[in-house]
Amino acid sequence: MHATPDETPDRPTGDDHATTSRLPRRAFLGGVGVAVMGVATAGGAGAFQRTSPPSTGMSGAAIPAADMDPLDLLQRMLSFDTQNSGQGGKTRPHAEMLKAVWERAGVPAEIIDTPQPDNVHLIARIPGTGDAEPLLILGHSDVVPVERENWDVDPFAGEVVDGEIYGRGALDMKGANSAMISALLRHLDEGAQFDRDIIVLTDCDEEAGSYGSGWLAENHWDKIDAGSVLTEGGWFLAQSDKTTPMLITATRQDNVYFNLDISATGTATHSSKPMPDDSAIVTLSRALATLGEWEAEVRLTDVTREYFEALGKATSDRRLAAAIRLMLKARSQRSLERAAALVVKHSDYPYLHRALLRTTHAFVIQEAGYKENVIPSEATTRVNCRGIPGGEKPREFLAEVRRLLKGKDVEVTLVGNEGESEEEALARLDETWATPPADLDTDLWRALSSASEATYEDTLFAPALFEAGTSLGPWREKGVPGYGVYPYVLSNEQLIGMHGNNERIFVEALKQGADFMYEVFGAMRV
Known part of the structure; x- marks a missing residue:
C-alpha cells in the first residue's frame, strides 16, 4: 500500500502502536507515568503533530509525520531483530528500513556491505554549506542478545506499557538513534540548511564482531571523515522521583576496556569419586569469591x-x-x-x-567441563574490566589482582589480541589510558550545552566520563573530538535494563530527548 505523508511507512505487520500526548519542550518529566497512562492506539499516524503546514524535505516532497515521530520511528527500529551474539548481527533489513526513511526526505543514503553477509553499515549524508567541518552522528544498529523467557513483553515488539516503551535496544541505542534522526528530519521538513554536512552513520558490530567502525574507517574513511562526532554516552539523570531531570551530561571520554581470564586446574576423573581438594571448579570458585568481595581503590x-x-x-x-x-x-x-x-x-x-x-571487574563467562560424569581438569572465568583514563592503569590493576589471588592456585591472564604478548597488550592499554578527553572548546560542545539549557530549564549540564565504551576509536585516534549522549531521562531501574531484561525508557523522556537533539542541530542551521 502506498503511504500518504501522514501514514506510517515501512512498518511490519501488526503495527498498531500507542501514542501519547505531547509535553511542551521545557516541561519537566514529573508525573510521566500518569501522563501516559491514558495511552490510545492509533493504527498508522505517528504521535508527532505539525503545528504549521508541512514544508518539504530535500526531495521536494513532504516528509511523513511518522518519520519525525521518535516513538513511531523507534518502534519500527525495535521490530528488527539485530541481536549480536559476538560475531555480528543481521542488520540489513533494519538498514533498508532506515534507508527508505532518508530517501523519503530526499537525503542520499548508502548501505555499505561488509564481508559478513547481511551485516551492514548505513551512511546518510545531509549536504550543508561547507562553512564548518562535517558532523558525524554515530549510532549502532546491533543489540546484545535477549533472554526471552525473562522478559515481560516481546523484546522486538516495541510495546508501550504504563508510559514506558520496551524492547531490546530501546535504551542502547535505537532510542538515541530515533531521537537524533527524527530531530534532523524535523529540521529538513522546515526547509532547513545546515552550515556543514551532517553524516549519519548507523553502524554494525558495535557490540562485537570484526567489521565495526574500525573496519569501516580502514576501508571507507572518505565517507565518514568528520570534524566532530556525537554518539552514545552521557546520562540524563533524574531526582529521587525518577522523572524530574536532575543532571544532564555529555561524555567526553570512555573507560578503558580489557579482559582477564582466571583459571584453575585439577585432576580429571570419574564423577563418582570426587576429589574436593583437587577440583579445578572448587579451586576457581574460592578464588572468585575472594575477587568478588574486593574492590579496586578509588581514583x-x-x-x-x-x-x-x-x-x-x-x-x-x-x-x-x-x-x-x-x-x-x-x-x-x-x-x-x-x-x-x-x-x-x-x-x-x-x-x-x-x-x-x-576500575571495575565483572564476571561474565565461565567455562568448565564437557560431560556430567567427568570431573574436568580445567575451569576458567572471563572477567571484564573497565579502567578510568588517568586513574589506575590496567597494568596496576592486573598486578593488584595477582597479589590478591596469590596462593589461591589460580592463574591470572591478561587477554590480548591475537599474537600479542602481555607486555605488548599492556603497552597498548597504557596508550588508550593516556588518551586525553575531548576538548570542550568546540561548537558541538557549545550546541550540547545550549540545547540542555533550552530543553531542560534550570537543570545543570556537565561533562562526564562514560563508564562503558563506544565506536569512537577511529576518530579519537585521529584527534577528532567525540562526545556521547543518551538523550532521555532515565531511572536507575531503566539503567539496569541496559544489556539486561525488560530494557525500556519513558515515552515522554524520548520525546523530550528528541526536542533536545532538535535544539542541538538548530545551532547549526544557517
Missing part, C-alpha cells in the same frame, strides 16, 4: 571530579550532596574510600556512580 581524575562536583550541586538529596563534598575534600586514601562508599550508598544510581570511581 578521582579531573573529568570525574568535575562530574561529581556537578552532581553535588544538582541533587536535591542533602545526604548525597554532603557525601560528595566529603569525597572531594578527602586528603587521604582512607577518607576518600569512606566518603566514596557514602556517595554510592546515598545515590539513586549506585552502580553507575560506583563505576565512575574505580
